[in-house]
Amino acid sequence: MAEKFHIELKTLKKDTLAMSALGRLMLRNSVDALIRQDKELAATVIARKDELHKMEVRIEEHCYQLIALNQPMAKDMRVIACTLKVITASMRIGRYGKVIANIVKDISDKPHIANLMSIPHMADLVIEMIDDAVRAYETDDLSFIEDFSSRDDTIDALRHSIFREGITYMMEDPKNISRCTHYIMVARYLERCADHACKIAENVHYMQTGERIEIH
Numbered sequence: 332m333a334e335k336f337h338i339e340l341k342t343l344k345k346d347t348l349a350m351s352a353l354g355r356l357m358l359r360n361s362v363d364a365l366i367r368q369d370k371e372l373a374a375t376v377i378a379r380k381d382e383l384h385k386m387e388v389r390i391e392e393h394c395y396q397l398i399a400l401n402q403p404m405a406k407d408m409r410v411i412a413c414t415l416k417v418i419t420a421s422m423r424i425g426r427y428g429k430v431i432a433n434i435v436k437d438i439s440d441k442p443h444i445a446n447l448m449s450i451p452h453m454a455d456l457v458i459e460m461i462d463d464a465v466r467a468y469e470t471d472d473l474s475f476i477e478d479f480s481s482r483d484d485t486i487d488a489l490r491h492s493i494f495r496e497g498i499t500y501m502m503e504d505p506k507n508i509s510r511c512t513h514y515i516m517v518a519r520y521l522e523r524c525a526d527h528a529c530k531i532a533e534n535v536h537y538m539q540t541g542e543r544i545e546i547h
Contacts, residue, residue, distance in 0.1 A: 357428030
């Protein structure tokens, strides 16, 4: 019985990793679509939202079944609890990708202002955080997330920088208001994705150690 349960647990983690990869891909593709002003790539992101949702429902139900049928304790229960948090975060990351993809449709008709400011760099850092949080979940290696507090501070600083730069361009020319408003919102969405990566990291730490931490 215990062996069957642990095989199920491995399957659960495998499915969760697949879902997190899809959410991450949606975010990555949405930012690439924004950079390249690629409406077709943006459309593929939007189309995958239902697939992501179905994965979330299926994995969530699997978690509840494992709890009901096996009554796991200690580390095994923490793995399932962490998995529920990971799929929630992955769903939200994918949704932010969808929102950014929708923005592409609105601002793909004119050249970017100031090369999108620092958005491409910010996106790279956020996606690295997502990757490392998920690696920590996959491998049980907390070294991937040990510097998350300082990395989150960097993301916050970039968002504030993009906000200030966007306001400057708006003041210089009212024609920039709509586009810069979108840039500011994208930076906000990326910051929220970094926050979700931090939440994954917090829960992975709890899964491994049984101790709660807060990354801020």
